[in-house]
Amino acid sequence: GQNIDQPTEMTATEGAIVQINCTYQTSGFNGLFWYQQHAGEAPTFLSYNVLDGLEEKGRFSSFLSRSKGYSYLLLKELQMKDSASYLCAVSNSNYQLIWGAGTKLIIKP
């Protein structure tokens, strides 16, 4: 079967750094996406990795290791507005996105 695993919930402090992990097992691999979803809103695109390594985009970075079936999203200088769910999704051999259940990130002052 195909599955994406990520922690259900994480808590971090404003101004700190947090790493959200994602492991995957899919039929084929054509890239990994991270999306942010605030409560009651639509998912919005954060990052895309298709090659191994780190992609940095401002306060957010995403890492991929295809051999390990592993990715992480790194959020630096956390702000209260970063409180949201973070969704990991893998594009499989049919280019269909397989989604994790999401990690709810709670930021405390």
Next chain:
Amino acid sequence: TAGITQAPTSQILAAGRSMTLRCTQDMRHNAMYWYRQDLGLGLRLIHYSNTAGTTGKGEVPDGYSVSRANTDDFPLTLASAVPSQTSVYFCASSDSVEQDTQYFGPGTRLTVL
């Protein structure tokens, strides 16, 4: 730019009734998708369309149908709603199917009683 719009925003529906959820995009994207999102589960693909005139089944297509008569519109129809179809439904689009970012509409919250 509106991006993707969905209607209605929310709806309460009696079991056995039919309903069409509307989705329109103005980005001239070729591919469109319907997902449902349930608590504790990842987004699950219901149906998709790679281009106008074609549709395909996703992971959970039973009880749903779609059509893609033109590039902009991708309606989702529930022929005879059941309580297990209570969910939040998201429409999304991408320029192409291959390795392309999907952009989401605001969602429709559907309750079937």
